[in-house]
Every structure is written in structure tokens, then in C-alpha cells.
Amino acid sequence: xxxxxxxxxxxxxxxxxxxxxxxxxxxxxxxxxxxxxxxxxxxxxxxxxxxxxxxxxxxxxxxxxxxxxxxxxxxxxxxxxxxxxxxxxxxxxxxxxxxxxxxxxxxxxxxxxxxxxxxxxxxxxxxxxxxxxxxxxxxxxxxxxxxxxxxxxxxxxxxxxxxxxxxxxxxxxxxxxxxxxxxxxxxxxxxxxxxxxxxxxxxxxxxxxxxxxxxxxxxxxxxxxxxxxxxxxxxxxxxxxxxxxxxxxxxxxxxxxxxxxxxxxxxxxxxxxxxxxxxxxxxxxxxxxxxxxxxxxxxxxxxxxxxxxxxxxxxxxxxxxxxxxxxxxxxxxxx
Amino acid sequence: xxxxxxxxxxxxxxxxxxxxxxxxxxxxxxxxxxxxxxxxxxxxxxxxxxxxxxxxxxxxxxxxxxxxxxxxxxxxxxxxxxxxxxxxxxxxxxxxxxxxxxxxxxxxxxxxxxxxxxxxxxxxxxxxxxxxxxxxxxxxxxxxxxxxxxxxxxxxxxxxxxxxxxxxxxxxxxxxxxxxxxxxxxxxxxxxxxxxxxxxxxxxxxxxxxxxxxxxxxxxxxxxxxxxxxxxxxxxxxxxxxxxxxxxxxxxxxxxxxxxxxxxxxxxxxxxxxxxxxxxxxxxxxxxxxxxxxxxxxxxxxxxxxxxxxxxxxxxxxxxxxxxxxxxxxxxxxxxxxxxxxxxxxxxxxxxxxxxxxxxxxxxxxxxxxxxxxx
Numbered sequence: 001x002x003x004x005x006x007x008x009x010x011x012x013x014x015x016x017x018x019x020x021x022x023x024x025x026x027x028x029x030x031x032x033x034x035x036x037x038x039x040x041x042x043x044x045x046x047x048x049x050x051x052x053x054x055x056x057x058x059x060x061x062x063x064x065x066x067x068x069x070x071x072x073x074x075x076x077x078x079x080x081x082x083x084x085x086x087x088x089x090x091x092x093x094x095x096x097x098x099x100x101x102x103x104x105x106x107x108x109x110x111x112x113x114x115x116x117x118x119x120x121x122x123x124x125x126x127x128x129x130x131x132x133x134x135x136x137x138x139x140x141x142x143x144x145x146x147x148x149x150x151x152x153x154x155x156x157x158x159x160x161x162x163x164x165x166x167x168x169x170x171x172x173x174x175x176x177x178x179x180x181x182x183x184x185x186x187x188x189x190x191x192x193x194x195x196x197x198x199x200x201x202x203x204x205x206x207x208x209x210x211x212x213x214x215x216x217x218x219x220x221x222x223x224x225x226x227x228x229x230x231x232x233x234x235x236x237x238x239x240x241x242x243x244x245x246x247x248x249x250x251x252x253x254x255x256x257x258x259x260x261x262x263x264x265x266x267x268x269x270x271x272x273x274x275x276x277x278x279x280x281x282x283x284x285x286x287x288x289x290x291x292x293x294x295x296x297x298x299x300x301x302x303x304x305x306x307x308x309x310x311x312x313x314x315x316x317x318x319x320x321x322x323x324x325x326x327x328x329x330x331x332x333x334x335x
Numbered sequence: 336x337x338x339x340x341x342x343x344x345x346x347x348x349x350x351x352x353x354x355x356x357x358x359x360x361x362x363x364x365x366x367x368x369x370x371x372x373x374x375x376x377x378x379x380x381x382x383x384x385x386x387x388x389x390x391x392x393x394x395x396x397x398x399x400x401x402x403x404x405x406x407x408x409x410x411x412x413x414x415x416x417x418x419x420x421x422x423x424x425x426x427x428x429x430x431x432x433x434x435x436x437x438x439x440x441x442x443x444x445x446x447x448x449x450x451x452x453x454x455x456x457x458x459x460x461x462x463x464x465x466x467x468x469x470x471x472x473x474x475x476x477x478x479x480x481x482x483x484x485x486x487x488x489x490x491x492x493x494x495x496x497x498x499x500x501x502x503x504x505x506x507x508x509x510x511x512x513x514x515x516x517x518x519x520x521x522x523x524x525x526x527x528x529x530x531x532x533x534x535x536x537x538x539x540x541x542x543x544x545x546x547x548x549x550x551x552x553x554x555x556x557x558x559x560x561x562x563x564x565x566x567x568x569x570x571x572x573x574x575x576x577x578x579x580x581x582x583x584x585x586x587x588x589x590x591x592x593x594x595x596x597x598x599x600x601x602x603x604x605x606x607x608x609x610x611x612x613x614x615x616x617x618x619x620x621x622x623x624x625x626x627x628x629x630x631x632x633x634x635x636x637x638x639x640x641x642x643x644x645x646x647x648x649x650x651x652x653x654x655x656x657x658x659x660x661x662x663x664x665x666x667x668x669x670x671x672x673x674x675x676x677x678x679x680x681x682x683x684x685x686x687x688x689x690x691x692x693x694x695x696x697x698x699x700x701x702x703x704x705x706x707x708x709x710x
Contacts (some may be wrong), residue, residue, distance in 0.1 A: 009382055012364055014393075019421075027491070052364065053491070055707070057528075058522065059518070059521060059522065059525075061515075061518035061521065063480065063514070063515040063518055064480045064483075064515050064518025064519045064521070064522060065480075065518070065522065066480070066488055067477060067479070067480025067481045067483070067484065067519065068480045068481070068484040068517060068522060069484060070480075070481050070484055071421070071469070071480065071481035071482060071483060071484020071485045071487065071488070072467055072484040072485070072487045072488040072491070073484070074464075074481070074485065074488075075419070075484075075485055075488035075489070075492075076687075077487075077488045077491060077492075094474055095477060095480065095481070098472075098473070098474050098477060099474075099477055099481050104457045104681050104682070104683065104684050104692075105359070105455060105681045106455060106460040106470075106471075107452055107455075107456065107460065107462035107464075107470075107681075108452040108453040108455045108456065108461070108680075108681055109460050109684070109690060109692055110452070110462045110463065110464050111469065111683045112684035112687040112688075113462050123625075142575055143682050144682055144683070146683070167683075167684040167685070167686060167687035168683045168684055168693075179400060199514050199696070233485075246695075246696060246697070249696070249697055276560070282642070284703040329565075
């Protein structure tokens with residue numbers, strides 16, 4: 001097999017298909033996942049292949065079906081719960097946090113909860129305030145959850161397979177704007193046992209002058225920003241977090257110690273966001289604080305509900321320019 | 336073996352059903368004695384909790400079940416250990432009857448390592464997967480969709496056409512108004528899951544009576560499933576509970592879909608130990624219920640009136656159980672407090688099994704410098 005280009009949605013589809021084939025306990029449940037082939041076509045073909053026992057259309061009742069899926073996971077099934085977007089997960093957040101995340105701990109190890117909650121997270125295009133929220137910060141603050149955010153198709157497939165195989169509740173944050181983007185899939189990535197370890201960040205581009213820490217859509221923006229920065233003589237290192245909880249402290253902090261400068265990039269709101277956590281980590285670890293040559297720069301979504309008008313939406317969302325300017329500031333090259 | 340027949344007429348009502356639980360049943364002396372001992376042990380355990388809470392050996396929330404013992408006892412007798420059971424925070428007695436012991440329950444409440452969940456859970460969080468007991472859940476109503484998920488798993492794993500183990504989600508009249516219960520019931524009916532929705536109606540959601548929290552004037556929690564069939568059972572009569580639940584279990588296990596159950600019962604204590612239980616109901620009401628409908632007195636009457644045991648013999652048994660419970664409390668108290676490492680144990684599972692928790696790379700403690708690496 002040679003390296004091929006594959007869009008993210010197909011990589012996700014492949015991951016789910018392979019894991020369902022491998023383990024009868026795996027099933028997928030959500031709105032329109034079966035007969036409609038998936039609202040974003042991520043579950044295309046699965047209903048035809050596995051039937052209604054394992055690919056299940058639900059009524060529009062997130063709290064109910066999330067709780068139901070959690071209960072089935074207590075009894076050793078391995079549900080994949082699709083939220084059409086994570087905005088709707090708020091209806092079910094009690095079940096995710098109180099019935100799933102905390103269960104192993106409260107039961108002193110008696111009841112584990114091998115469940116995956118997946119779906120489109122964060123900004124889309126023109127869907128406005130109630131349909132554009134990023135939930136990375138909220139879910140990644142909860143002990144007992146694992147939170148993943150893939151960028152490329154390899155990320156998507158390898159991380160989703162890892163999530164499905166993991167015996168813990170995993171929140172899997174996809175990005176609608178990336179579903180159709182093709183990425184190269186290596187030989188290895190096309191294989192049926194291609195699993196990316198949870199808790200390990202990936203250095204997408206090595207550099208020496210400034211560390212950019214980001215995830216999901218931010219990775220693409222940061223790589224483009226890094227190209228522009230190279231032309232300006234600034235060699236940026238780009239870290240794709242892949243896992244938001246547990247954060248790969250070793251990779252993040254050793255990169256920051258090396259470059260002495262850090263810019264975080266996320267689409268979510270600034271207050272108590274992922275960037276805020278990275279900044280705090282830099283302050284707390286003596287080794288990192290002493291290595292810092294500049295304050296941490298955070299690039300985040302604007303502190304407003306998402307507006308509709310195109311120009312307002314663009315202003316509310318991180319752009320490549322924002323990342324370039326932040327890196328220039330961190331390296332004292334900009335204004 | 337002595338046995339007697341008991342009339343159950345008037346203890347059941349059905350909704351959308353052509354059949355009903357039986358109008359009479361037989362019970363042996365052994366069975367009745369077993370119910371009596373079980374319920375009396377539950378009663379003494381809950382009274383011990385009351386005393387220990389007031390002595391401040393138990394902290395936080397403590398929701399007692401005394402008055403409702405016949406429900407847990409009757410359900411357990413109608414079920415096998417393959418059937419799943421999930422309930423609310425008023426869970427001490429279900430935890431006891433499903434593979435527990437008085438000592439383990441009390442030790443957990445005392446926050447000790449020999450407790451039911453090693454001191455990690457407390458009063459609202461008892462679990463016993465081996466006995467298909469899933470808690471012990473603190474959020475009102477949330478246990479119900481989870482319980483339907485247990486039924487979903489039962490159906491998923493049972494070959495088509497065979498009897499399935501059932502799953503019972505217990506909840507109170509206070510929880511019955513929750514929308515997520517209907518969400519779960521709707522799916523249970525659509526997919527014909529062996530799910531039992533069991534409302535333990537003790538007439539009060541904390542301090543709010545049924546008349547003040549449910550717009551249906553008669554409550555009628557067994558009819559809340561709309562088209563879904565329902566059975567109402569006298570929850571103070573352990574034989575009615577047993578027979579009613581046998582009927583319900585057979586219905587659900589055969590693939591007919593879910594059933595709503597309502598059991599009328601009463602709690603002598605307030606909602607929890609923080610609630611005296613007398614600001615929203617009269618002491619007369621509590622006393623009247625205790626003298627007219629007490630579930631333990633009912634079983635004693637069954638034994639006495641059928642010449643199986645006399646008052647004196649039953650008093651001896653009660654004395655013995657009181658001693659046992661005292662012994663258990665003492666043994667529970669002797670346990671150690673959890674070691675400090677227990678704080679960050681069981682965050683993640685390594686392979687899903689009970690003892691293999693995943694090592695944590697980093698746990699941030701209140702002071703950064705005390706953070707734990709490779710826990």
C-alpha cells in the first residue's frame with residue numbers, strides 16, 4: 001500500500017468500522033447515525049454493514065441516550081455516543097461527568113465505563129452563538145475523563161481507535177471544518193491496528209525560537225503561521241497536543257524550556273481555557289519559569305458569543321495573522 | 336415446613352395490562368422468617384446510622400430507608416443476581432441486600448478503608464458489580480437512564496428469543512417528574528428493553544408533598560409511561576412486592592418491553608439526616624403510619640397469626656439482630672482510615688478490571704510542590 005490522501009471523515013469512519021468489526025461489544029448510537037448515514041456522513045455505510053443492533057438511531061433526547069449508553073458501558077459494552085455537535089452535549093453533561101467520569105473513582109475500581117463521546121466541536125461557519133462553542137476547556141478540567149482532539153486524518157483514525165479501546169470515558173472532539181480536508185495516510189495508518197497512544201503530543205514541526213502549543217484547527221493555522229515566520233527568520237516549533245487530558249506535560253514543558261518562548265492557540269474562550277492552563281504550568285514549574293525569556297502569549301476565540309455576520313465571525317476567531325504577530329511579540333521582533 | 340396462603344387482593348392496580356399479579360400467594364415459615372430477619376437488620380442498621388450521624392461519626396449526606404424495607408426485600412426475592420438494580424442515594428439497604436454486609440456499609444459511612452467502596456464513595460455511592468448492583472447515585476433521576484442502559488446491555492448480550500435478565504431503576508416520587516425518565520422510557524419502549532421503572536412513592540420529594548410537586552392529582556406514577564403498561568403495588572406488604580415483581584420481571588424478561596411500577600411506601604426519617612421530617616408532615620401522620628402500616632410488623636403478624644412463631648420468639652430474634660448490628664458497628668469502626676495514596680487511586684482504569692487502575696503521570700495537589708509524579 002502506498003500513502004494515499006484521505007479526508008478526516010473517512011478516517012473516522014474507518015476507525016469505527018474496524019473497531020466494530022474487531023469487538024462485538026462496540027456499538028454506535030446517536031441522532032441520524034444509522035439510516036441517514038450520519039449528519040456529517042462520519043457513520044456512512046455502517047448501518048448497512050452492522051444493522052440496527054449495533055448502529056442505532058436515537059430520538060432527540062441527549063440526556064436520555066447518554067445516560068443509557070453509560071449504563072450499558074457499566075455492563076461491559078463499548079458504546080460510541082455521537083453528539084451531532086458538542087453544543088448538544090450540554091443537555092447530557094451531567095451523565096458524562098457524574099455518571100461516567102467519576103464512576104470508577106466513586107466505586108473504588110468496581111465499575112469502569114469504557115465509553116466514547118464523539119462529535120463536532122467548536123466553531124463552524126455561520127452557525128452563530130448556540131452552535132459554535134468549544135468544549136475542550138470544560139471537559140478537560142474533569143478528572144476521570146480523557147479528552148482527545150485530532151487534527152489530521154492519521155490523528156483522527158489512530159486516536160479514535162485508541163479511544164474506543166480505552167476502558168475509560170473519552171471525550172473525542174472533532175472539528176467540522178476539517179471533516180472534508182484530505183491528509184496523507186501512510187501505509188501504517190491504513191492498517192487495522194493503527195493506534196496512537198493517548199497522552200502523547202506530536203511535534204508537527206521542530207523549531208528553536210518559539211513553541212506554539214495548539215490542537216485541532218489551530219494546528220493547521222499554526223503550521224501556516226510557522227511558514228510565514230520562517231520567511232521572517234523566526235523558527236517556530238509547533239506542538240499538536242492530540243490529547244487535552246491528560247496533557248503531555250513532558251513534551252510541552254521540554255519544548256518550552258528549549259525555546260524559552262510560548263504561544264498557545266485555541267478557538268475556545270479565553271477565561272479558564274487550555275491556553276490558561278499551559279500558562280499556569282509555565283509559572284509553576286521552576287525549571288520552565290527560569291527558562292522563559294518572554295511572557296506566555298495566548299491566542300483564543302474572542303470573549304463573546306459567536307456572531308453571525310461574516311466579518312464579525314472572522315474577527316471573533318483566531319487567524320494566521322494573530323499567531324504570526326504573537327510569535328513576533330514573544331521573540332521581541334514585532335511591535 | 337409450615338406454610339400459609341395470603342390474600343393479596345387490593346394490593347395491586349394495573350394500567351394498560353390484560354393480566355395482573357396474583358390475588359393470593361403462599362409463603363413458608365422459612366421465607367417469612369427470612370424476610371423478617373432481613374428487614375429487621377435493615378431497620379437496625381438505619382437506626383444505627385441515625386445514632387452515629389448524631390455522634391458525628393458519619394459526615395455529609397445520609398438518607399435513611401427505614402419504613403421502606405419491604406420494597407428492597409421483596410424485589411430481591413423476586414429477582415436473581417443476574418438482574419440489575421440501580422437506585423438513588425437512599426441506597427444503604429439495597430447495598431446491604433445485594434452482596435453487602437452491615438459492617439461494610441457502616442465502615443463506608445465512617446469513611447474507612449474497610450468500607451464498601453474503600454471510603455471513596457460515602458453514603459450515596461455503594462456499588463457491587465458482581466451482584467449487579469450499580470449504586471448508589473447522587474443526582475436525582477440520573478440513575479434512571481443509566482438503569483435502562485443496563486437493560487440495553489442485557490438485551491444486547493442475550494440471544495434473540497431467550498429470556499433476558501431485567502434491570503430495575505428505582506427512584507422516588509420527587510424524581511418521577513424528571514424529563515430524562517420519560518426520555519429513557521421512550522427508548523425502552525421503542526427498543527423493547529427489559530427495563531423496570533420503579534417509583535418508590537413515599538409521598539414526599541424532600542419537603543415537598545406529592546400534591547405540591549406533581550400536577551396529576553392522584554400522583555399515579557405507574558401511569559406516567561403513557562402507553563407503557565404499569566403496575567401499582569402496596570410497598571408495605573413484602574408478599575405483594577414479591578409477587579408483583581415476579582409478575583413484572585416475567586413480563587419484561589420475555590421481551591414485551593418496559594413496565595412502570597409504583598410502590599406506595601413511607602420513610603420514618605426525614606429526607607436526610609439534615610431534615611427532621613416534621614416541618615412538612617405531622618408527627619401524627621408518622622406515628623399513624625408506623626402503627627397501621629409498618630412492613631416489619633406486617634411480617635410479624637403473618638408469622639404469629641399462622642402459628643409459625645410467637646411474640647416471644649420474635650423478640651428473641653430481634654434481640655439477636657440488635658447484638659449483631661452492634662457488633663458490626665464496632666468491627667466497622669476498628670478499620671483504618673484510607674492511606675494518603677488512595678486520594679489519587681482509581682482515576683482511570685487500566686484494563687477495566689477492579690484492581691488494575693492506571694498509573695497517573697501527574698496529579699496536581701493543592702500546593703504545586705506537593706504534586707505527585709508517577710502515582
